Amino acid sequence: MILGIDIGGTTSKLGLVRDGSVIARARISTTGHADDHAFADSLAEEAKRLAVGLGQDMLSVAIGAPNANQLTGIIEMAPNLPWKHDVPLARMMSDRLGVPATLGNDANAAALGEWRYGAGQGIDDLLVVTLGTGVGSGFIVNGRLVLGSAGNAGELGHTILIPGGRDCSCGRKGCLEAYVSIRGMIATYREAVCGEQQAASAPSDVKRIAERARDGDAAAIECFTRTTQWLPIGLANAVCATGPKRIVIFGGIARNGELLMIPCASASMQRCSISIKAVLI
């Protein structure tokens, strides 16, 4: 029995996993703790509470987190987490639970999960992309997760789509993430709207933009049109670099099948011959 932990900006999820199936789960708030040590204490307490009564030993802990470095086991100054310093969470959880702990980038963890148990099962050249507040990605190449020399490789979201374009959360300009994430699509909608008055009433989430597109709102339709042009460029660049056999895309934005995923799959197929399988999670 393995403990899996997903560290999110507002909520962190725990799951006890056996043979690839979650047999017990819980969640705690990521914010509201005095410091990272108090947060780790809460995680450990919740994990022990979950394990009670299952009659099995917890063998190890696997943690996915933003800005996590698998080579060091450290969360490195994640802008979306409460702690503005390096957090050696793998060692902190190992100390508290008395079992080995591994920490990895959350998108890499998602890629490993899809590869072993999900939509990329058995496919040794795989790209997994998460479309959410940001754009995360994990590359499996020749049957191995790509980490790179410093442990931070495979960041498709921070490849440049438009030189000198929009500001990105990483400090550079024109990254793919600045265009095809939730934040990026809202910015696209605002750009597509004619007149300042309408821009002020722009939706604050992609779900509402999708509703407006289905109602015939021109700016919302234009927002999806541009996104379905941009995302396949990023995917095709990734295909040129590592030659995945399949791309798995998930996240809230990917729920828009007819507006986004079907046109993107079609455009990507034209750019490169690959099967794109959208997984809606």
Ligand SMILES: [Zn+2]
């Ligand atoms: Zn960036």
